[in-house]
Amino acid sequence: LHGTGAFAEALPGIDVDRLRSRFLAVHVRHATLSQNQGLAFSHPLWRNSAGHQWYMMHNGFLPTIYRQLGLAESRFDSEEYLRYLVDQTTPADFTRDYLRAKMAQVEPGGSAGNAIFVTRDKAWAWQWYPHDTPWPDYFTMHFQQQDGCTLIASEPVAIPGSAGNWRRMNNHELYEIPFRE
Template sequence: MCRMVLASGSFDTADILAAAITMSRGETADHDNATICHRHGWGAVWRDLRTGKLASHRDPSPAWQGMPDSTLTDLQTDFLAVHVRNATLPAKQGIRFTHPLTRQTDDWYFMHNGYMPTVHRLLGLERSEFDSAEYFDYLVPPGAGTLSEGDVLKRLRAVPPGGSTSGNAIAVNRRGASIVHWSPSDTPTPRFFTLHEFVTSEVHVVSSERVPALAESSLWREVAPASVFTIPFPPQKQG
């Protein structure tokens, strides 16, 4: 299980990274899941303001160890998404399993919070090797340019039952960031998988938890359940 936070617009990168560290330590946990700390790696994807191109970073160490010493605190960007991870299965730890996941065939970056152990069947696979990677390939077919709410929700409704907890995800490509907020009706910890957001004239933040350091409680609202929306990016600069 994981925590995610993204910001789009005008913001201080250090504030978003600090929010991710706060969630990784469990300092803002207010939910119904036994998982409080998220110590199994962290990663980020952001937009380069000069070129409009995406870049990413992954680190298998706990966020509170690796993030403060990274160069990300000095980023100048208008989009940043951060993922802090707690592995559902002990064997699925290390850099291979650290988000954001990427594909060699296209320019998508993918972050997932939840467990989707049956989605591999829809890819014709006999068994699951890494549920988030299989979910990535299923939800964002190779070659897809954009995600639509109707198509994504149709795909999610087709996932076979059997232990899935949530399909919450952030899928990013050069056109924008798509946020997927979905959990099956029988998820055992619905509060844990509820996404929150606050929007001002300058910034749009989406987070797994309400982080007081980012905004006071009254400014946060729950993201609509079973919803998908995209935050578009400005066109890339030429040259």
């Protein structure tokens, strides 16, 4: 499902009980800027870099990231964020220290760079917001391990049969999810 309609309208047509996958991502997006609405701006975004196909789903707003790419203006901050972080980078180099160093170069003005990055062999959940944000709770991601499954969410969700052991991610935390056979 990749489109512009309301998720609530699409959900009844999805047979959730039949889904079988090593990795499932659900990203519901609300565009911060009205000009960034439509299919061209829907997630996941993808980019081929250094011989690797990268996918990303981003929550937050990074209106100054385009400057790190030498662009005169921003077209779509999420696409520019993906490009900024993965261009000429391999999955082996995609570490917490690498991401912290890259984000330290970004000019102030953004709300958050929370994202899920995915390659063929691994996924990463990256928690980032400026230290001076007035809304750290709003921009905090959560994760839970349950029955051999890793769950990542912007907000803890009630899951039937679950004890609800969600843990808040720390700011600048990178959580790796390797895909195993």
